[in-house]
Amino acid sequence: MNKKVIDYSKKIDSIVSWLNEYLDTTGSQGIIFGVSGGIDSALLCAIANRYFPHKSLALTMHIENSQEDIDDAKLVLDTFNNVQNINVDLEKVYNTFLKVLPIGLTEQSKGNLKARLRMVSLYSHAQDKKFLVCGTSNAAEFVTGYFTKYGDSGCDILPLVNFPKSYIKECAKILGVPEKIINKKPTAGLRPNQTDEEDLGVEYSIIDDFLLGNFIDNKDLVQIIKLQIDTDHKRKLPASPLQKGKII
Numbered sequence: 001m002n003k004k005v006i007d008y009s010k011k012i013d014s015i016v017s018w019l020n021e022y023l024d025t026t027g028s029q030g031i032i033f034g035v036s037g038g039i040d041s042a043l044l045c046a047i048a049n050r051y052f053p054h055k056s057l058a059l060t061m062h063i064e065n066s067q068e069d070i071d072d073a074k075l076v077l078d079t080f081n082n083v084q085n086i087n088v089d090l091e092k093v094y095n096t097f098l099k100v101l102p103i104g105l106t107e108q109s110k111g112n113l114k115a116r117l118r119m120v121s122l123y124s125h126a127q128d129k130k131f132l133v134c135g136t137s138n139a140a141e142f143v144t145g146y147f148t149k150y151g152d153s154g155c156d157i158l159p160l161v162n163f164p165k166s167y168i169k170e171c172a173k174i175l176g177v178p179e180k181i182i183n184k185k186p187t188a189g190l191r192p193n194q195t196d197e198e199d200l201g202v203e204y205s206i207i208d209d210f211l212l213g214n215f216i217d218n219k220d221l222v223q224i225i226k227l228q229i230d231t232d233h234k235r236k237l238p239a240s241p242l243q244k245g246k247i248i
Contacts, residue, residue, distance in 0.1 A: 006167070006170070008167065008170040008171050008174055009174060011163070011167060011171055012047065012171050012174065012175065015047060015159050015160070016047065016051045018159065019031065019047075019051075019052070019157075019159055022132075022157060023055070023132070026132065028130060028131060028132045029055060029129060029130040029131055030052060030054075030055030030056050030057065030129065030130075030131045030132070031048060031052060031055065031056050031057075031131055031132050031133075031134045031157075032056070032057045032058075032059065032122055032125055032126045032129070032131040032132070032133055032134065033045070033048075033056075033057075033058060033059070033122070033133070033134040033135075033136060034058070034059050034060070034061055034118055034122060034136070034152075035058045035059070035060055035073050035076055035077060035085070036060075036065075036069060036073060036136075037065075037068070037069040037070070037071070037072030037073040037075075037076065037181070037184075038069075038072075038136075038181070038184070038186060038187070039168055039169065039172055039177065039181050039182055039184065039186070040136040040137070040138055040141075040160060040168060041058075041076070041136045042076045042172060042177045042178075042181045043136075043160065043168055043171055043172045043175065043177060044134060044136050044159070044160065045058055045076050045077070045080045045083055046079075046080055046172065046175035046176060046177050047159075047175065048080070048082075048083050049080035049081075049082045049083050049175075050082075050175065053082035053083065055131075056083050056084065056131075057083070057084050057085070057086065057125060057129065057131060058077060058083050058084070058085040058086075059085070059086055059087070059088050059118075059121060059122060059125065060073050060074075060077070060085065060086075060087045060088070061087075061088045061090050061117070061118040061121055061122075062087070062089070062090070062091065063090045063091055063094045063114045063117065063118075064091070064094070064114070069187075072180065072181055072184065075178055075180065075181065076177070076178070076181060079176065079177070079178055086125070088121045088125075090114075090117050090118065090121065093117060094113065094114060094117055097113065097117070098110075098113075101113075111148070111188070112148045112149075112151055114151075115147075115148035115151025115152050116148065116150055116151045116154070118151070118152070119133075119150065119151050119152065119154035119155075122155075123154070126156075132156040132157050133154070133155040133156045133157075134155060134156070134157055134158075134159060135147075135152060135153060135154075135155030135157065135158045135161075136152070136160060137152065137153065137158055137160065137161055138160050138161065138163050138164065138165055138167075138168050139160075139161060139162055139163055139164045139165075139167075139208075139211050140164055140165050140204050140207040140208060140211065141196075142158070142161050142235070143207070143210075143211065143224070143227075143228060144200055144207060144224065144227040144228065144231065145227060145228070145230065145231020145232075145234045145235070146188075146196065146199070146200060146227075146231075147234065149233075149234050153234065164207070164208035164211050164212060165186075165204040165205070165207070165208055166204075166205070166208045169182055185197075186204065200223075200227065201223050201227075202220050202223045202224060202227075206220045206224075207224060210224050
């Protein structure tokens with residue numbers, strides 16, 4: 001069977017067209033997003049650089065980030081310098097916050113706190129400029145719930161959410177994302193030496209195969225379905241007694 005040829009340029013065009021239409025529909029002035037040094041936010045930055053140079057703002061929001069992530073975020077912003085960018089120093093805010101929270105927070109809880117502080121920063125700048133907060137989650141992250149509830153999932157729009165990780169990489173190549181970023185091992189950067197695939201228990205390429213309807217081993221299928229079930233609440237509105245949208 002011949003492998004389906006995918007026109008990634010058209011995929012990019014579809015994102016740009018959707019963003020333009022949504023901005024017009026909502027009367028928003030532009031988009032704002034965080035740049036972490038990873039490929040997903042780098043792709044969004046590349047799109048903004050080419051298609052929304054005067055209607056976009058990128059924030060770097062370092063909290064205990066590795067020097068590699070800091071350098072990679074700078075590389076992205078230097079490469080796509082049509083995008084206005086601001087660095088928001090959240091280190092002191094984060095450390096102050098920890099003092100009023102329960103002692104002995106897990107590393108996961110601390111990581112979620114970092115993501116939620118970044119969300120607050122994005123919305124503060126967005127409201128000031130009448131911009132929409134752009135999330136950077138891709139299809140693999142969304143289907144497995146690999147995001148922080150009310151953190152990096154706290155956004156107005158998710159333009160990359162129907163793109164498997166393989167699509168992200170190919171589109172990044174077209175738009176000139178540096179090879180170092182494209183080939184970097186995916187990490188949320190929320191704790192030392194953390195990688196996405198170790199957290200997920202399955203490789204992104206396998207999740208992509210699942211999303212695209214290709215064959216995967218049963219053990220991987222079981223793991224992906226477990227992730228879906230365990231994180232189902234993240235993809236829904238908060239549970240309530242409301243039925244069919246009726247208040248009473």
